[in-house]
Amino acid sequence: MGRNSGHGAGPILEEICARVEAMRTAAGTTGVELRPPLLMLGTSERVGSNWLSDTLRPLAGQHNEPFRQQLAPDHGLSALNPHPGRCTAEALGTLGCHWLVTFAASKHSERRQVVKETNLFFALPTLLALFPQAPVAVLTRSPLGVASSFTRGDLFRRWAYRDRYQQMVSATRSGHQARYGVLVPDDDPPDLVALVRLQVLNTVLLATALPGRDVAVIPYETAVICPQTAVDALAAVVPDLGVQPARRTLRTTGCSVAAEDTFVTTVPKADLTAFLSDPGAELVRATTAAALAAARTAVLAPAVVRTSVWLAGDHLYTLRPPPVPHARPARRPASPEPVTSPGPRYLWRGGLEWRNLLVSNAEFAAFLNELAGAGLANSHAGTNLLACEMPHERGGRLHRDPATGCWHVSEGYEHHPVYWVTWIGAAAFAAWSGARLPTRAELIEETLHDGAAAANAGYQFGDVTPVTEPGRPADEIHHLVGNVQVWCCDGPSPAELHDGPAARWLHGAAWNTPATREEIHRARHRHLAGCSRGVGIRLVRDHASAKVPAAELAALLIGWITSLGCRTRSLAALDQVLIEALGSQADVGLGSHVGAGAGESGHGQLPELLGEAQAGQVGELHELHAPDRPRISALGDIPDGPAGALGLEGDMHDVDAARQVVADVQQPADRHLDPGLLAHLPDQRGTEGLTFLDLPAGQRPGPPAAGVLVEQKDVIVLNDDPGDPNMHALNLPQETSR
Numbered sequence: 001m002g003r004n005s006g007h008g009a010g011p012i013l014e015e016i017c018a019r020v021e022a023m024r025t026a027a028g029t030t031g032v033e034l035r036p037p038l039l040m041l042g043t044s045e046r047v048g049s050n051w052l053s054d055t056l057r058p059l060a061g062q063h064n065e066p067f068r069q070q071l072a073p074d075h076g077l078s079a080l081n082p083h084p085g086r087c088t089a090e091a092l093g094t095l096g097c098h099w100l101v102t103f104a105a106s107k108h109s110e111r112r113q114v115v116k117e118t119n120l121f122f123a124l125p126t127l128l129a130l131f132p133q134a135p136v137a138v139l140t141r142s143p144l145g146v147a148s149s150f151t152r153g154d155l156f157r158r159w160a161y162r163d164r165y166q167q168m169v170s171a172t173r174s175g176h177q178a179r180y181g182v183l184v185p186d187d188d189p190p191d192l193v194a195l196v197r198l199q200v201l202n203t204v205l206l207a208t209a210l211p212g213r214d215v216a217v218i219p220y221e222t223a224v225i226c227p228q229t230a231v232d233a234l235a236a237v238v239p240d241l242g243v244q245p246a247r248r249t250l251r252t253t254g255c256s257v258a259a260e261d262t263f264v265t266t267v268p269k270a271d272l273t274a275f276l277s278d279p280g281a282e283l284v285r286a287t288t289a290a291a292l293a294a295a296r297t298a299v300l301a302p303a304v305v306r307t308s309v310w311l312a313g314d315h316l317y318t319l320r321p322p323p324v325p326h327a328r329p330a331r332r333p334a335s336p337e338p339v340t341s342p343g344p345r346y347l348w349r350g351g352l353e354w355r356n357l358l359v360s361n362a363e364f365a366a367f368l369n370e371l372a373g374a375g376l377a378n379s380h381a382g383t384n385l386l387a388c389e390m391p392h393e394r395g396g397r398l399h400r401d402p403a404t405g406c407w408h409v410s411e412g413y414e415h416h417p418v419y420w421v422t423w424i425g426a427a428a429f430a431a432w433s434g435a436r437l438p439t440r441a442e443l444i445e446e447t448l449h450d451g452a453a454a455a456n457a458g459y460q461f462g463d464v465t466p467v468t469e470p471g472r473p474a475d476e477i478h479h480l481v482g483n484v485q486v487w488c489c490d491g492p493s494p495a496e497l498h499d500g501p502a503a504r505w506l507h508g509a510a511w512n513t514p515a516t517r518e519e520i521h522r523a524r525h526r527h528l529a530g531c532s533r534g535v536g537i538r539l540v541r542d543h544a545s546a547k548v549p550a551a552e553l554a555a556l557l558i559g560w561i562t563s564l565g566c567r568t569r570s571l572a573a574l575d576q577v578l579i580e581a582l583g584s585q586a587d588v589g590l591g592s593h594v595g596a597g598a599g600e601s602g603h604g605q606l607p608e609l610l611g612e613a614q615a616g617q618v619g620e621l622h623e624l625h626a627p628d629r630p631r632i633s634a635l636g637d638i639p640d641g642p643a644g645a646l647g648l649e650g651d652m653h654d655v656d657a658a659r660q661v662v663a664d665v666q667q668p669a670d671r672h673l674d675p676g677l678l679a680h681l682p683d684q685r686g687t688e689g690l691t692f693l694d695l696p697a698g699q700r701p702g703p704p705a706a707g708v709l710v711e712q713k714d715v716i717v718l719n720d721d722p723g724d725p726n727m728h729a730l731n732l733p734q735e736t737s738r
Contacts, residue, residue, distance in 0.1 A: 012089055012097055013129060019105045019500070019571060026498040027110070034498065036134040037063075037107040038238050039127070041206060042118030043310055044199040045159075046149040047141040048220040049116055055231070057513065059241045061113040061524055064532055066103060067123055069390060075382025079123040082170040094564040096383040099529050102501040102571060104130045106527040109497075112240060119164075119202055122171055124209055135237045136213050138206060141220035142313035143196045147284045148274040151322055156191045158393040165194040168201060180204070182294040192280060193287045200291035200311065207306035208299050221272055221313040274317040281319055342474030349446060349477070352540055354438075356477050357467040358484065359429060359537035361397045362414040364421065365407040367429050367550075368398070372405055376554035380561065386425030387418070388531050395463070395533050396420070415466045417484050417536040423504045423528045426487040426537045427582040428557065434547040435539040436583065437489035440505040442540065444521055447481055447508075454482025457515035464511050464536075481508045481520050484536035491525050494572045501527050502575035510534030528575055548583075556581050 020034075027034045038060065042049050053062055073080040076091050077100070089097050107113050118139075120127060128134075150156050165184065172181035183201045216237040223230040235241065274281065288311060295304050346353040368378060368386065378386050378400070390396030397413045398420075400406070421429075430436050438446075456465045456479070469478045488505035497503060503525040509515040512534050526535075560578045 012092075012100060015567060016101050016104045016130065019101060020108050023105065023108060023498045023500045032110050032498070034108045034110060035112045035240065036131050037113040037115045038241075039131060039134045039136045040114055040116040040139065041120070041124075041136060042116075042139040043203040043206060044141065044146050045118050046146050046155070047118065047139040048218070048223050049118060049139050051223060052137070052139065052218065052230075052234075053114070053116060056114055056241065058519070058522065060111065061109070061526075062532075063107070063113065063115045063526075063530070065117050066115065066530070067117055067120060067127060069394075070384060070388050070531060072379050072382040072384060072389070074379075077123060077126050078382060079117075079120045080167065081123070082167050083122075091381065092383070093381040095380040095385060095561045097567075098564040098574065099383045100130075102527050102529065102575075105571060106497075106501045106503060106530075107131070108500070112238060119198075121168065121202055121205060122177055124205055128209060128213075134213075135216070136210060137216045137218055137234055137237065138210070138310065139218050139220065140203075140310040140313075142317065143199055143284050143288050143311060144274045144276070144281060144314035144317050145220060145272065146199055147192055147195060147280070148276050148317075150195055151192075151280070152275050156195055160391070160393075161191070161195060161198070165189075165198060168198065179298045182298055183291055190283070192283050196284055196287040197291050200288065200295065200307070203307045203310050204295050204299055204303060207303040207310065211302075217310065219310075219313055221316050224272055225316070272317045273320050274314075275320050275322045277322060278319065280322075281314075285314065342468060345474060346541055347475060347477065350449070352438075352442060352542065353544075354446065354477055355435065355539040355541075356474060358417040358479055358486070359539065360415050360467050361409040361418045364418040364425075364429060364537075365398055365409050367432055368400075368407040370432070370550035371428075371554050372407070374551040374554035376557055383529075384422065384531070385529070385557065385561075386422060386428065388420040388422075390420060415468070416464050417467050417479070419464065419484050419533050419536045420531045421487075421535070421537060422531045423487050423526070424557070424578065424582075425531075427489065427579075428553050429537060430489075430539055431548040431583050432550060432553060433539060434545040435541045437487055438538055438540045439490045440488045440507050440523075441490075443486070443488065443507040443538075446477075447520065450477065450480055452477070452480045454509045454515035454520075455479060456511050457482045457509040457513060459512055461511060482515055483511055484508070485510045485513070485534055486536055486538040497572065499570055499572055501571040502579060503527050506535060528578065 024034050038056075040049060040052060053064070056062070067077060068079045071078040075081060075096070076088075092100065107115060115127075115131075115134075117127060150161075156162070168184045169181075169186045171177055172179075172184060180201060183204065184197050189197065214237045216233045218230045218233055222233075276284070292304065292308055292311070295307060342356065344355055344357045346355055364387065371386070372378075376385075378384060378389070387398055388396075389398060389400055392399070392410050397410045397416065398418070399408055399410065401408065427437060455469050464483050467478060467483075472478050485506045485508040488507055491502060491504040494502070505523065505525050507521070509520050513519060526532075557578075560581065563577060564574060566574075
């Protein structure tokens, strides 16, 4: 992974290359070409990256600063680590290795994705090594413009840039990085000086690392003055995107202004203004010149020339006096808590129980504390399992006290929706709550039926607002769209992902995304351990279900992490174990319900039993309405409480040569079966032509278990509705000839 990767990182990179090559081969058999992601790299923060992200949103999947935000500062690859890149498989651990391999492999797809990173500094070589064929867009801005933006928003203080500067001082004290020490001397510089030095250092590192790449340079100044020129530069490198400039709507009199406008991109700009005093502007220019002079002693001349070009543009700005600083409380919700808050409850809608409120920060903090008490940590060697902990000024609302290990919520945000949660965290929370995540089809159907408009989208408030909508009663669904997008329990099929890592759908609109019908329902997905500031949790129930205890969830997740040490299995198989164990109830497709005994679960044995066309038909089903899956984990954990109807469907795991399906409900012999166990399958209209035989537990091999032997006289394939790829009517079984 480059010079900074450290001893032992080679095997991880080799695994990534092998996984991606296998995905390319699988895609090639269907005539599909997998594209590497576009790397969108900023010379600093505040260089227009959010504007470009909004421009590309309808065209490409977005991944916002996964290295800088989604990895804890102590992670070996984190850009916040003073010595990033010093990672080995042993140091990263099983979860860390799996996250890295999954993160890299999942960014290769038929539809190009975008990975945005700013201020990577010495973590840059690792990112480039992960994606050796990826095109790059370098986002630049004059230090004068960056300094103006930081000054107006008090960002140097709010974003702890003094600590950032000291981190770079520490990173350049020894080793091969010491040659860059001349750019960040340890002389306690003023804020503006430190800011400019950091930008020059990061720009030098980019200019040094990118020769040989397909690079589009997009200056912020060009994007403001002539957006089409900026877009044309990007299109020259990635013509497949067909990108057009994002439209920005002018605010008119009477429009609300976001209480928090740090990340707002909907305000149009027609000119370039630097809100700095004359002395401040001169200090920025002098510091830039001095840092470039120092760079000539550290790197080759071509890199210095490239750096100078990428830092140009201050002559395009008009200086204006800095505005009078306005009071900005350190912790203020974007919207006040409602005076009265209806509590969470479930509402019956179209054969399904919908929770009226999104999951709140307070609820998720309680969940994290219970899991911590059961022995499950959120961070594993710097890789986050359930949620991403961020500073409050970066939008983080969940904080762990290192002294006590307890999680708490930023004051005033207890009843705001939780975000920066992984699918793993969302699905585990659902199980802990006795519920599940909705399918994408269910969300589309309910959204279209409800017709509710988004109460918070498109940077209207600049952040999420409370989970309750003012004026909406408790017996209605609040924020069905808007505030945050939500995780779905289903996702693309393994075939659609070309045997790459599993992924789950996202649906809806968030505070920072458009709320058009096209955007709300646009198909997009993310790998299980991904997260962002705009994705939260919505819960549904098929019926009242028992809650999974925290101790059981902790044991399940710890067991799964341990199982990741086996790197001979496919990424999809490794992920599918967790999906099934957490009881995702809509990952339908017969392969999810019928495994291959001791072998890998999935579609491996289907071609032996079905014709090729029928097997493919089974493999393509991934958005159907399915009944509950068992709380019996795929790792062998047995829950408390009687087995019910949910137990049968999820643990069928053997299809033998005599065309029989054997289903185990793994529980001790003294357990009793719920009377509704066998009645459940007829409700799904999938048992016609099947004979049920009750087998006493003692007559089955292995540990005592209640079992059901099903003689399959005719193979039944759940036939999807071909008329609509998003929504499904009742899925009727269709018999096929033997």
